[in-house]
Amino acid sequence: MEWPDIIPILPEIIVAVAALLVLLVEPFLKADKTAVISIALVGVLASAVAAFALGGEVRSAFSGMIVLNTYAVFFKVLFAAAAFITILMSPRYLETGGRHLGEYYALVLFALIGMDILAAARDFVAFYVALELMAISSYLLAGFYRYRIKSNESALKYFVTGTFASAFTLFGISIIYGLTGTTNYEHINFALAGTGNGTIVAFATAMVVAGLGFKVSMAPFHMWTPDVYHGAPTTIAAFFSVGPKAAGFSAILIIFATVFESSAAFWSTLFIVLSVITMFVGSVMAIAQTNMKRMLAYSSIVHVGYLLTGLAALGRGATNLAGESIMLYLAAYTVMNLGAFGILTYLKSQRPDEFDYSLKSFAGLGRRSPWAAVLLTLFLFSLTGIPGTAGFIGKFYLFTAVVRADLVWLAVVAVIFSAISAYYYLRLMVYMFFKEPEVDFQTVEPIQGTLAAAIALSAVGVLYIGLLPSWVWDNALRAFSNFFG
Amino acid sequence: MVNPTVDLFIQFFLMVVLAAGLFIAMLWIVHRLMPTSRNPNKGIPYECGVVPSTDARVPYNVHYYLVAVLFVLFDLEAVFMYPWAVALRTLGKVAFVDMIVFVVILLVGFIYVWRKGVLSWE
Numbered sequence: 001m002e003w004p005d006i007i008p009i010l011p012e013i014i015v016a017v018a019a020l021l022v023l024l025v026e027p028f029l030k031a032d033k034t035a036v037i038s039i040a041l042v043g044v045l046a047s048a049v050a051a052f053a054l055g056g057e058v059r060s061a062f063s064g065m066i067v068l069n070t071y072a073v074f075f076k077v078l079f080a081a082a083a084f085i086t087i088l089m090s091p092r093y094l095e096t097g098g099r100h101l102g103e104y105y106a107l108v109l110f111a112l113i114g115m116d117i118l119a120a121a122r123d124f125v126a127f128y129v130a131l132e133l134m135a136i137s138s139y140l141l142a143g144f145y146r147y148r149i150k151s152n153e154s155a156l157k158y159f160v161t162g163t164f165a166s167a168f169t170l171f172g173i174s175i176i177y178g179l180t181g182t183t184n185y186e187h188i189n190f191a192l193a194g195t196g197n198g199t200i201v202a203f204a205t206a207m208v209v210a211g212l213g214f215k216v217s218m219a220p221f222h223m224w225t226p227d228v229y230h231g232a233p234t235t236i237a238a239f240f241s242v243g244p245k246a247a248g249f250s251a252i253l254i255i256f257a258t259v260f261e262s263s264a265a266f267w268s269t270l271f272i273v274l275s276v277i278t279m280f281v282g283s284v285m286a287i288a289q290t291n292m293k294r295m296l297a298y299s300s301i302v303h304v305g306y307l308l309t310g311l312a313a314l315g316r317g318a319t320n321l322a323g324e325s326i327m328l329y330l331a332a333y334t335v336m337n338l339g340a341f342g343i344l345t346y347l348k349s350q351r352p353d354e355f356d357y358s359l360k361s362f363a364g365l366g367r368r369s370p371w372a373a374v375l376l377t378l379f380l381f382s383l384t385g386i387p388g389t390a391g392f393i394g395k396f397y398l399f400t401a402v403v404r405a406d407l408v409w410l411a412v413v414a415v416i417f418s419a420i421s422a423y424y425y426l427r428l429m430v431y432m433f434f435k436e437p438e439v440d441f442q443t444v445e446p447i448q449g450t451l452a453a454a455i456a457l458s459a460v461g462v463l464y465i466g467l468l469p470s471w472v473w474d475n476a477l478r479a480f481s482n483f484f485g
Numbered sequence: 486m487v488n489p490t491v492d493l494f495i496q497f498f499l500m501v502v503l504a505a506g507l508f509i510a511m512l513w514i515v516h517r518l519m520p521t522s523r524n525p526n527k528g529i530p531y532e533c534g535v536v537p538s539t540d541a542r543v544p545y546n547v548h549y550y551l552v553a554v555l556f557v558l559f560d561l562e563a564v565f566m567y568p569w570a571v572a573l574r575t576l577g578k579v580a581f582v583d584m585i586v587f588v589v590i591l592l593v594g595f596i597y598v599w600r601k602g603v604l605s606w607e
Contacts, residue, residue, distance in 0.1 A: 003579055020593045027600030178493075200494075 008061040008068035010054060011047040011076055012116050018043020019109035026102030033091065033102055037450070040087050040105040044112065048080035051116075064184060065123040074479040075119035075250040078331055079243060081461075083112045085338045086239040088454035089345050093235050096349040099145055107144075108239065111137035115247035119254075124173045124183040127251060131169070131215070134244055135162050141239070142232040154231025161224045162214065169211025175204040176259065185258045192262045201263045208255065209270060216248035218308060219278040222301045226285075229297040234348055237293060238341030241300045242334040249307060249330055253323055253480075257314065268315025271308050272410060279305030279417040286424045293357045295424055296340060299383060302421060303333055309414050310398050313405035320404035325397040327476040332390035332465050336382040339458030343376040346451055350444050362428060364437030371447060373432045375459055380425040382462045385418050390465035397473070551603050562591055 006013065021039050029035060055073030060066070087105060094100040114134030121127040139162065143155025177183055179200060180191035192201060210221060217225040229237040260267055282301030289295040307329060313322035347365075348355050355361050366373040382389035395418060402411040447455060465472055530537055569576075569584055598604065 020590065023597045024593050027597055 005059070005061050007054065008059040008066050008120070009117075011051040011068075012113050014047040014050055015043055015109050015113050015116065018046075019106045019113070022102055022106040022109065026106070029102065031100075033100055033105075036102040036105055037087065037091060040109060041084065043109060044080050044084045044087065047112075047116070048077050048084075051076040051080070060122075062126070064186070065126040066117065066120045067122045068120055070475070070479040070481075071254070072116075072120035074327060074475055075246065076116050078246055078334060079112055079115045079119070081457075082239065082243045082246065082334050082338065083108055085335075085342070085454045085457055086235055086243070088450040088457070089238065089338075089342050090235045090450075092449060092451050093233065093345045093349045096352045097145060097233065099147075104141070104144060107137045107141050111141070111239075111243065115243055115250075118247045119250040121251070122185045122254075124177070124185075127255075128166075128170060128173065131251070132166065134247060135166065135215075138162075138240060138244060141236045142228055144233050144236060148231075150231035151233070152231075154228045157224050157231075158228045165211045165214030165221065167211075168207050168214075172204040172207025172211065175200060175207070179204075185255065188259050189261055192259075194262070198263070198266075201260070202266045205260050205263055205267050206270070208260075209267065209274075212248055212252050212255075213274070216245050216252070216304050216307075217301050218274055218304050219281040219301065222278070222281065222304075225301060226294045226297040229300075230291070230294055234293065234341060234345045237297070238338050238345070241296070241337050241341065245300070245304065246330045246334060249326060252311065253314070253326060256311065257323065264315040268312050271312040271315065272407070275305050275308030275312055275410070276413060277305075278302070278308055279414065283417050283420050286421070289424070290359045291357050292344065292359065292362065292428065295428075296337070296344075299421065299424065300337065302417060303337075303383075305417065306395065306398060306414055309402050309407070309410050312410065313402045313407060316405040316407065320401050321397070321477075322401040322405060323480040324473070324476040325394075325401040327479060328465075328469065328473055329394035329398050331472050331476075332382070332394035332462075335458045335461030335465065336379050336390055339455060339462060340376065340379040340383065342451065342455040342458055343372050343379065346372055346447050346455070349451070354439070359428065359431055360438060362431045363435040364432075366433040368437075368442060369446070375447075375455060376432070377429055378459060378462060380429060382466065384422045384425045388463075388466050390462045390469075393465055393469045397469075548603075548606065555598060555603065558594075559591070562587075 018039055021043075022036050025039065026033075026036055051068070051073045054068055055070050058067065058069045061068075086108060090104065091100065094104060111134050114130045114132070114137065117126060117130035118134065121130055139155055139159040142158045143151050145151035173183070176188055180188045182188055182191065214221040214224075229240065232240065256264075256267055279302055282298050282303075282305055286295050286298035286302060289298060307326055310322045310326040310329065313320055314326070316322075344357065347361075348357070365376075378389065382391035385391045385395045395414075399411045399414055402408075402414065530541070565587075566584070569580060573580055
């Protein structure tokens with residue numbers, strides 16, 4: 001028996017060691033959790049550096065189940081950034097919530113391992129194990145405030161529906177395995193190419209779409225999103241809205257571009273329909289929200305709708321740069337959404353009892369704490385897609401890809417929905433700057449400590465991708481060129 | 486001519502239908518044939534002939550649950566170790582290192598559980 005090659009999973013091993021160290025150190029600590037936070041941050045950073053350093057050449061491990069290449073590295077660095085900002089955001093918020101426990105950081109790290117493997121998996125078995133690792137950590141994090149009924153509701157809804165959705169994915173995988181006798185993406189691709197199993201493959205495709213669509217909260221599988229985000233701790237809602245979503249898309253991109261390549265015409269049409277439904281449902285519901293946490297949940301559904309138009313374009317041919325645009329959009333979306341949630345986290349930690357995320361509680365924020373208001377405005381501008389911010393660059397590349405795939409009408413629909421999105425984003429700004437507050441509660445302290453670092457990182461990311469997108473774009477181009485090599 | 490793979494699925498479906506049908510039919514036949522005598526005493530749970538004093542659903546210490554979960558965890562660890570121990574000579578050094586890693590991870594969990602006070606019984 002030979003020694004297994006563990007170098008390709010070195011980033012995951014680093015995160016795993018950090019998570020175990022957190023669990024080991026946590027019981028010996030009193031109220032001060034600095035040690036645990038430092039271990040978690042160092043682990044996440046080291047895994048990103050390791051992934052970046054190893055990304056130069058293609059490395060395959062465990063009989064091709066895991067492949068570390070530029071594609072996996074792009075997502076690993078993105079997930080590490082999301083986890084890093086989430087961890088920075090959390091301490092103050094958890095302290096004011098009265099449940100600052102080290103297990104929180106361990107769970108975030110375990111979820112990160114699942115996400116990392118998801119982007120590197122080239123086999124349905126590794127894919128499913130990674131998906132479940134990510135999901136089970138998420139269920140626990142959603143219910144982290146276990147004395148609050150809302151948090152329990154959030155965790156239970158996420159768990160029951162999430163398990164159901166996973167079963168759908170598994171059923172789709174079992175059909176593919178029944179057809180081809182293998183779980184390896186590449187082998188399935190060879191086996192399915194040019195066969196006459198159209199209907200069955202389409203059925204399996206639909207099953208996998210349903211399961212993964214749940215993870216990325218695609219309509220009509222989006223029902224859990226607002227409730228789970230609403231009940232979960234705000235920092236965790238921030239993490240859910242970017243991490244598992246980007247991980248879901250990393251898996252969707254690779255599965256649909258390789259495994260289901262032969263049925264591209266079918267799933268391209270499927271994604272056109274689903275993207276329009278998703279954008280419509282998300283927009284209509286986002287307009288109706290007065291709770292900003294729920295509004296951001298629905299707005300995240302709209303962003304998934306945009307990303308699905310890119311998937312529809314991907315099914316129409318590989319030359320329109322749709323996959324690369326989706327990756328760039330995910331990077332942009334990660335920083336801007338984390339930033340917006342970061343400001344909500346700050347406001348909640350200032351007034352844990354009074355602040356209820358309602359539109360009214362934002363009135364007069366521009367005068368009370370101008371920094372928070374200006375930064376939130378930046379993130380909302382980016383979410384709307386105003387030039388100069390990451391959101392604009394992401395949308396520009398994505399919709400250009402859709403147009404290149406001869407889906408001009410779909411791009412027009414997406415632009416219309418993004419114009420509608422201006423309404424519910426700008427309404428919040430109107431409240432912040434032009435409305436007189438009914439109850440004038442002051443913020444106790446300025447944005448400081450690790451939370452300030454998290455928000456600053458997000459803001460720098462938004463401006464960096466918005467003004468100088470070439471570095472991220474070049475990496476996305478290099479990453480998407482070849483999944484297996 | 487049906488696609489051979491589709492044919493397999495049809496065969497499987499037929500098997501499921503037949504199995505379910507057989508199951509329902511057997512239940513129905515037994516139900517029709519068996520003699521019935523209704524008596525409220527038959528509804529009482531049998532506990533060595535003693536008449537039960539309270540409802541079975543009483544709240545009990547959550548510690549039992551924790552210990553049960555931990556027992557399952559460490560029990561499965563042993564199940565994993567037996568075949569490993571038998572086959573260790575043929576598997577060689579790699580398997581030995583693998584098991585060390587596995588046990589160290591479990592050990593971290595054990596220290597965590599211990600320090601959190603799950604094992605102390607007050």
